Amino acid sequence: MRAVLALALKDVRLLLRDRPSAFFTFAFPLAIALFFGYVFGGTTAAPMRVVVACEDRSAASERFLRAVADDPSLDPVAVADRAAGEREVRAGRAAALVVVPDGFGSAADAAMRGATARLEAVVDPSRRAEGAMLVGKLHEIAFDAVFASLPEPRWRPVEVSLAEVATGPGAGGFGISFMQGVAWALFGAVTAFASGFAEERERGTLVRLVTSPMRPWQMLLGKGLACAGTCMATQWLLLGTGAAFFGVSVARPAEALAATAANAFAFTGVMMVLAAAFRTQGAAHGAGRAILLVLTMIGGGTVPLVFMPPFLQAASDTSPFKWAVLAVEGATWRAWPMAELWLPLTVLCGIGVAGFAAGAFLLRRTVLAR
Amino acid sequence: MIRVSDIRRSFGALRALDGATFEARPGEVLGLLGPNGAGKSTLIAVCTGQLVPDAGTVDIMGLGSPLRPEVRRIIGIAPQQIALHDDLTARENLVFLGRIHGVREPVRRADELLARVGLLPRARDRVKSFSGGMQRRLNLAAALVHDPQAVFLDEPTAGVDPQSRTAILDAVRDLAEHGRTVVYTTHYMEEAERICSRIAVIDHGRVLAAGTAAELAAAHAPGAAGAPGTLESAFLALTGRSLRD
Numbered sequence: 001m002r003a004v005l006a007l008a009l010k011d012v013r014l015l016l017r018d019r020p021s022a023f024f025t026f027a028f029p030l031a032i033a034l035f036f037g038y039v040f041g042g043t044t045a046a047p048m049r050v051v052v053a054c055e056d057r058s059a060a061s062e063r064f065l066r067a068v069a070d071d072p073s074l075d076p077v078a079v080a081d082r083a084a085g086e087r088e089v090r091a092g093r094a095a096a097l098v099v100v101p102d103g104f105g106s107a108a109d110a111a112m113r114g115a116t117a118r119l120e121a122v123v124d125p126s127r128r129a130e131g132a133m134l135v136g137k138l139h140e141i142a143f144d145a146v147f148a149s150l151p152e153p154r155w156r157p158v159e160v161s162l163a164e165v166a167t168g169p170g171a172g173g174f175g176i177s178f179m180q181g182v183a184w185a186l187f188g189a190v191t192a193f194a195s196g197f198a199e200e201r202e203r204g205t206l207v208r209l210v211t212s213p214m215r216p217w218q219m220l221l222g223k224g225l226a227c228a229g230t231c232m233a234t235q236w237l238l239l240g241t242g243a244a245f246f247g248v249s250v251a252r253p254a255e256a257l258a259a260t261a262a263n264a265f266a267f268t269g270v271m272m273v274l275a276a277a278f279r280t281q282g283a284a285h286g287a288g289r290a291i292l293l294v295l296t297m298i299g300g301g302t303v304p305l306v307f308m309p310p311f312l313q314a315a316s317d318t319s320p321f322k323w324a325v326l327a328v329e330g331a332t333w334r335a336w337p338m339a340e341l342w343l344p345l346t347v348l349c350g351i352g353v354a355g356f357a358a359g360a361f362l363l364r365r366t367v368l369a370r
Numbered sequence: 371m372i373r374v375s376d377i378r379r380s381f382g383a384l385r386a387l388d389g390a391t392f393e394a395r396p397g398e399v400l401g402l403l404g405p406n407g408a409g410k411s412t413l414i415a416v417c418t419g420q421l422v423p424d425a426g427t428v429d430i431m432g433l434g435s436p437l438r439p440e441v442r443r444i445i446g447i448a449p450q451q452i453a454l455h456d457d458l459t460a461r462e463n464l465v466f467l468g469r470i471h472g473v474r475e476p477v478r479r480a481d482e483l484l485a486r487v488g489l490l491p492r493a494r495d496r497v498k499s500f501s502g503g504m505q506r507r508l509n510l511a512a513a514l515v516h517d518p519q520a521v522f523l524d525e526p527t528a529g530v531d532p533q534s535r536t537a538i539l540d541a542v543r544d545l546a547e548h549g550r551t552v553v554y555t556t557h558y559m560e561e562a563e564r565i566c567s568r569i570a571v572i573d574h575g576r577v578l579a580a581g582t583a584a585e586l587a588a589a590h591a592p593g594a595a596g597a598p599g600t601l602e603s604a605f606l607a608l609t610g611r612s613l614r615d
Binding site: 002003007010203205207208209211213214 | 418419420436439440442443445447449451452453454455456457458462466467469470471472512
């Protein structure tokens with residue numbers, strides 16, 4: 001066991017001294033978590049910047065403009081006309097243009113007699129989802145502006161109440177993004193150890209192991225221990241940083257420990273397969289990284305699964321990264337009980353067993369072949 | 371005693387070893403001389419348990435095959451390629467190897483070896499900062515960290531300066547004087563004559579002749595008027611003058 005530990009510690013030491021590998025294993029996932037945390041509105045939900053061109057001069061349109069300015073979800077800027085507003089949207093300086101057309105006021109005044117007050121919105125094509133939200137928001141604000149003469153509380157034909165599904169604490173933007181960071185942490189660790197194994201083969205240092213009294217299973221155990229330990233360390237570095245500074249909740253440490261351990265086991269198996277598949281460090285770095293990158297993206301490492309089309313969401317089941325993220329989410333902000341957590345944990349353990357078996361088989365036939 | 375009997379090993383259609391046989395006794399440096407592709411490195415790989423022979427036997431110090439982990443405990447190897455971790459220091463490399471071989475005091479043993487190969491002042495420097503000669507000396511020290519009884523050195527002086535070569539040859543001679551069995555491959559005739567007790571000339575996977583340098587010269591390259599020739603002329607007489615690539 002002393003030899004196994006010595007091998008594992010040596011591999012970890014080599015990882016820490018290889019700056020690019022250490023960066024991609026420990027720092028890059030943190031950077032990804034912070035970046036997406038702010039993108040998802042980690043601490044501040046920025047109001048939507050819109051430009052407003054008002055072609056109507058009426059009390060109703062003035063009420064409407066005041067209400068738009070007062071709404072906390074919108075950041076309106078007045079523009080001279082429709083053309084100026086479209087230029088702003090095309091330049092990406094605003095998400096949408098809102099036009100209050102001539103006749104809005106007179107239609108609003110006649111609303112009780114069946115007239116329809118019209119508004120127009122022109123949205124940036126890359127922000128269609130926000131456009132849909134804007135339409136709803138404009139309906140709400142315009143309704144108040146048109147029916148301002150009605151006594152309070154004002155009658156509404158439909159009232160929508162919005163609440164978030166009950167989850168554990170820490171379900172904000174960082175809660176989501178730090179779990180995405182876990183995928184990148186595992187990506188970094190697996191790539192580093194797979195290419196480290198290939199380097200050991202290429203540089204001839206593997207000869208020292210093969211000619212030592214260590215048995216093949218001890219070598220694989222040492223290599224696996226180093227990879228699994230690093231996977232655990234980088235996941236907990238993320239969770240710890242998230243919990244200490246960004247409101248990520250690890251309120252159920254036993255479940256979180258089970259999830260991170262299952263991830264470490266699964267991805268050590270993935271590392272074994274990659275180490276066996278690629279004979280040179282260049283191949284492990286290039287092709288190995290490319291394969292993992294695709295799996296990470298399919299698994300929701302960059303774009304969350306909910307934004308993917310249905311066929312990609314179905315394809316994501318084949319990515320170990322999906323199950324890794326699901327497991328840590330389930331153990332943290334999704335607050336899944338063990339009964340629900342068992343599925344991702346079982347899948348991850350299955351990936352680990354399959355990876356270990358396939359990797360050990362291939363390594364014994366190639367790297368450790370005598 | 372290292373006993374190698376009728377070793378055969380092929381890689382697909384290529385027959386790398388074709389009945390190689392030799393013996394090396396304790397306190398002896400046995401030189402394996404052969405042209406490129408003769409099978410020297412493959413023979414070392416078989417003798418150290420890196421490769422399983424297709425046929426034949428290897429017995430290390432009466433304990434049996436090097437495929438057994440307990441036999442590998444008494445084998446040391448300095449591969450032709452520098453087999454060290456660049457990002458570890460000289461001491462860390464040796465301590466790591468000491469630990470995987472079960473050495474009791476790996477740090478003390480590492481420092482002892484570093485002193486022996488003249489690298490103790492650079493013990494805390496990373497190997498990537500070393501010159502070629504320093505790396506070769508450390509490569510040799512790495513083979514000796516567990517004080518092996520049987521030592522296999524595969525061209526340990528390739529590409530080093532005269533000072534490092536002298537230090538390596540002194541260390542090899544010292545091993546033999548302390549009763550270790552050393553198998554030493556080289557291309558340098560002068561080096562083989564200097565330190566090898568006996569020399570085995572190998573080509574096409576077979577040992578063609580074995581004996582002291584003088585015996586080989588006398589038997590295979592008689593000079594003018596019956597005077598003994600040189601080891602090099604014996605080597606060329608045995609292996610031919612055609613180029614090997």
